[in-house]
Amino acid sequence: MIKRLVILFTVILSVNVQSQEAIQQWVYNTLERAQLNVDKGNLEAAEKIYYDYATSTYSSKSYDHFVILRTYGYFLLQQDRNEEALKYLKLADQKRKMPPMDVFNLKFILGQIYYTEGQKEQAKKSFLEWIQIGEDNEFDLRPEGYATLATIYAQDSDWDNALIYITLAIDNTAVFVENWAQLKFAIHIQKKQYMIALEVAQDLVRVKPKNKAYIEQMAGVYNIIKFEEESLASLEFKLQQDLLKKSSEYINLANFYLFKGLPIDSSKVIKKGLALGVLDNNIKNNELLSNAYIIAKDFDNAVKSLINVTKLSDDAKYDYRIGQIYLQNSDYKNAIKFLKIARSKNWDGKPGSLEMLIGISYIELDDFANARMELAKAIALGKEDEAESWISYMDSTDSLRAAAAAN
Numbered sequence: 001m002i003k004r005l006v007i008l009f010t011v012i013l014s015v016n017v018q019s020q021e022a023i024q025q026w027v028y029n030t031l032e033r034a035q036l037n038v039d040k041g042n043l044e045a046a047e048k049i050y051y052d053y054a055t056s057t058y059s060s061k062s063y064d065h066f067v068i069l070r071t072y073g074y075f076l077l078q079q080d081r082n083e084e085a086l087k088y089l090k091l092a093d094q095k096r097k098m099p100p101m102d103v104f105n106l107k108f109i110l111g112q113i114y115y116t117e118g119q120k121e122q123a124k125k126s127f128l129e130w131i132q133i134g135e136d137n138e139f140d141l142r143p144e145g146y147a148t149l150a151t152i153y154a155q156d157s158d159w160d161n162a163l164i165y166i167t168l169a170i171d172n173t174a175v176f177v178e179n180w181a182q183l184k185f186a187i188h189i190q191k192k193q194y195m196i197a198l199e200v201a202q203d204l205v206r207v208k209p210k211n212k213a214y215i216e217q218m219a220g221v222y223n224i225i226k227f228e229e230e231s232l233a234s235l236e237f238k239l240q241q242d243l244l245k246k247s248s249e250y251i252n253l254a255n256f257y258l259f260k261g262l263p264i265d266s267s268k269v270i271k272k273g274l275a276l277g278v279l280d281n282n283i284k285n286n287e288l289l290s291n292a293y294i295i296a297k298d299f300d301n302a303v304k305s306l307i308n309v310t311k312l313s314d315d316a317k318y319d320y321r322i323g324q325i326y327l328q329n330s331d332y333k334n335a336i337k338f339l340k341i342a343r344s345k346n347w348d349g350k351p352g353s354l355e356m357l358i359g360i361s362y363i364e365l366d367d368f369a370n371a372r373m374e375l376a377k378a379i380a381l382g383k384e385d386e387a388e389s390w391i392s393y394m395d396s397t398d399s400l401r402a403a404a405a406a407n
Helices: 002-018 025-039 043-054 063-078 082-093 100-116 120-137 143-155 159-171 178-190 194-207 212-240 247-259 263-276 283-295 299-312 316-328 332-344 353-364 368-380 384-406
Strands: none
Touching: 025 043, 025 063, 043 063, 063 082, 063 100, 082 100, 100 120, 100 143, 120 143, 143 159, 143 178, 159 178, 178 194, 194 212, 212 247, 247 263, 247 283, 263 283, 283 299, 299 316, 316 332, 316 353, 332 353, 353 368, 353 384, 368 384
16 A cells, blocks of 8 residues: 555656646645655554645645645545545646646546546546547547546447447557457447447457357357348348338448448448438438448549538538548649638647648649648647658759759
8 A cells, every 4th residue: 555655646746747837845845744654654644744735725726735635635545535535636626727737637537536436427527528638738548548438428328429439448559458348349239230249259259269258249249140131131122122111221231231341332222312312311321421432432422422411511520521532532622622621610630630731732733832831830730740841842842943943
């Protein structure tokens, strides 16, 4: 226990050193005095120091008080006094205008405590705030936070959000985490995404080949898929006979074709459903159609589908996606056009990425003047390394052209 406290306190001090604000010397001395008592095993004396200063009156913006409250909360937490720890950590969380990194770390700890104490809604709120602060400041987000949030959503049967966050957890860790894979499997089963569930089940069997439960789990999915394929064969027959009447039947068949690597067939099913009015001409169905076209490398029709989406939604991500498709297919004028539309709609993706793509498009059009303006914007938004390499390319090209003209 004492060793854990020493390690924890070292981490806390290192965070404070890196913060945008520094604690006053007397606060540092006070915390050090408490730590010396911890080192000697005198936890009662250490707690008295923490308590006396934690319960003192400070300004609501006092960084010193924030650090004391947080440190006392961690001290209590290490003694498994979660409810008491939560009280002081919540007081720390109520402080305003604290350094983002400090608040970021505190939100993560609060999320874990709330979850342990069964306060799911508070845990969810803390983790979502933790993610927002992390994304806004480009901090590293721990996959454990994503996984806990996914578990909370799964417990509430919110399978879509559960899948988003467990996927983020798995994608952001270098090791195979068995519990996370089990959760992902369960989510795909709930969403009736049996082909993907089978892939996860196979991963679990590869990691634990002697685990009887995993082998039976995989066999069960195979049986479901066999039944589904028989059902889908019936849907294919009904499609040919113009007997499909439900939107769910069209969507199931279209998704099945995508799973089977038949995106052209998938697009035909969706187009027919839209033409007959069985499928609504909405964002979701047009997105599905555009994805099928993109997988099939039919970029002209993919763009047409996404343009339909832009008529139904003001979300800049669709214009950005169109710009990307045009850029990948060397249609630089249209790439610039749609990327600028995305910018006018306040596209909120990774800062500088949009300006980089516009700048590269201008370079491909040999319009170095506009390219330099866009790359300057990209640099201002944190894309210095990438932008500088393209600027160097333009400088070299201009020098070569000048030398050639001189000769």
